[in-house]
Amino acid sequence: MTVVHPISRAWITTGGTGAQNYDEFADDSEITQIIADNPHSALAIEMPHRAPDSVGKSFADSLPDAVARLALERAEGSYRESEQVVVLYRITGQGEPPAYGLWSMVDTDQISTRADEPGLVIRNEDVFIEKVRERVALAGALSTLLSPVLLLQTAKGDDLHAALAAAAETAGEPAATDVDQAGRTHAIWPVGPGTLQDELTALAGGGELVVADGNHRSLAAQTGGLPRFLAVITTPASVFIQPYNRLVAELPLPLDELLARLRAAGATVTELPRAARIPSKGTIEMYAAGGRTFALGLPRDFNGSEVDNLDHALVERVLLRDAIGLDPGDKRISYIGGDYSADWLRGEVDAGRSELAVLIAPVTVDDFVAVNLERQKLPRKSTWFTPKARGGLVLAQLD
Template sequence: MTVAHPIPTAWLTAGATGAQNYDEFADDAEITEIIEANPSSALAIEMPHRAPGSLGKSFAESLPDAVVRLTQAKDAGAYRRSDDVVVLYRISDHGATAYGLWCMVDTDQISTSADEPGLVIRNEDVFLEKVRERVALFQALGHLLSPVLLLQTGRGEELHAALAEAAAQAGAPAATDVDPAGRTHAIWPLAAGPVADRLRELAGTGELVVADGNHRSLAAQSGGLDRFLAVVTTPASVAIQPYNRLVHQLDAPIEELLERLEKAGAQVSPGTATVPAQGGTVHLYADGRAFAVTLPRDPHGSVIDNIDHALVERVLFADALGLEPGDKRITYVGGDYPASWLAEEVDAGRSALAVLIAPVTVDDFVEVNLARQKMPRKSTWFTPKARGGLVVAQVA
């Protein structure tokens, strides 16, 4: 049995709608700039309140604008309809190649704990406000524009080889799109038949881990969708980049923050405004100075309790700064933004503190999830990411 199914009604890009996903930005102003430069971008629909014509409205107030934009895009031929298909996906990245399969996956297969049955393992805590926005969006649109990225853990090598072979034999893609990093995204719709059926079997058999799209997967559950839009990919197709943090204001000078950390058991020494080469130490940057900080571990805690992202949440944010992870003074900055960008934000006075954290490894990520342990919020930035607006699933 496979949990991967064809998309009953798919709308495939004609080439101009591709976009970074709504949660890939450290600065909302970037979203507005991208939409302004490319009004056809799916971002104008996914983040309607950030589109130039809707600025000043709330997300909820902008939902009618999103509906109008999607309707206009379809009427203008920006999307082409294709029924009962899965979609072959290839991302070419300067010599490296990633593969995936766009499909619909059974929502009732989502599992968030060891005692909850299901083959789709959701692995991170989420921000409920973002989940509510995703539910409101697909209920207003009747369409899903961004996929959940799922990692096939049991048959990854087989799936990778089968996807590569299918792409090699597929001919010219139905559409291509180039992202800001220069990666070329190509898609091919596959109707029912031996190739599509084999890919669905490999993609949807065994345990799948949510690599990107924790909020989207929970939104599918909360909003009552029987199936959600997914791209099933392989471990050989992805890497995990750093996921850093900016704190926009501190309640005391950096010297006092460091004293609090030392009293809590942290070791502080001079450092650099770079991402640490390996886990165990985080780098802090403030007031033009960098510090290497080894945060105290909990000797009675689990492996997850003592990874760097969890220690930053518990020791730095909660204990030293009195901040909850969802505090608006914290911005989560994915791996598309280099350490130099975070340092510039601090130097320019737009943030007070940069927190630089070594990335989690793919092997560790898979091991943690198969053990049904939960990752801290925003601890994995997978690349390459599935591009939003390439394949849209109609759900109503």
């Protein structure tokens, strides 16, 4: 019996509601501007306190605004209701192979976070608990899930990819399309009860599912007591991993002292005569005020696991915590995904909005798979999967 199920009561966009994921932004003001430019975007519901007419309110105080916005979008025809459907999903972009996925519901009790915890859904990354609380509160207020957890099918990935591609090829015109900020086109096709739905759900649930994006949303489903959560199940051939970097808004110590602490801890520190860029695996690059670039070789923990010695883990432990003295959740640290280039990161430092940019090589797919198979956790914000499932296209009503 599969752990993947149709959406009992789905609301499918008729156009104009697509939204970037709520954690894809380097600055909250970007969210407000996007909502102002795209008033029907589901981002106004997912991040109600960032909507132009709610700015200044707390997230909790803005929840009634989110409820009212969703009700209005439904009433005005931005969504149409469907029952017992899965939804074919195709993402196409210039110069990229098509990506495929299946919108569906997945059993929450299948989530596993360690080797001795049974379950077919593997969550692999630490989270920020405040974000989880916000997701729980939003789902409770709306009785609706707006953004999916992106799950990677590991055992039946090739078969699922072929089946989704074939189904989309013969499905005719999409029910709706949406173009994201990178110019990719997101197309969806509802699939009702029948042979095709049964085939796709069986393939989608035919092996271990790894959380590629949506660690907070999956934990929110557990915390909120939801029996199932909204997911897009995709395939290894549909995704790749981009860098996930860090900005430090304010250093609590002088740069020279930071460099001295790193050297004292056993790191190699080399100043480079060029602008910082995304490094190769095993090296970290830092960019500081005055256009100074440093290559860091951070000391490994030879008693630790492979996860403990991944570049993102070394940055979190050796650079941010030990040398700078900041907890990973400190508000002075921003986690910047692959949609933002090295040029953009350097620009934030040059403009004085941050004091330090930390550039890290992307986690490899091999490392990602190995960590998950061992049921270990990656450091926070260490995998930026592309392309991302677009929120606001398919909603799941919880009642």
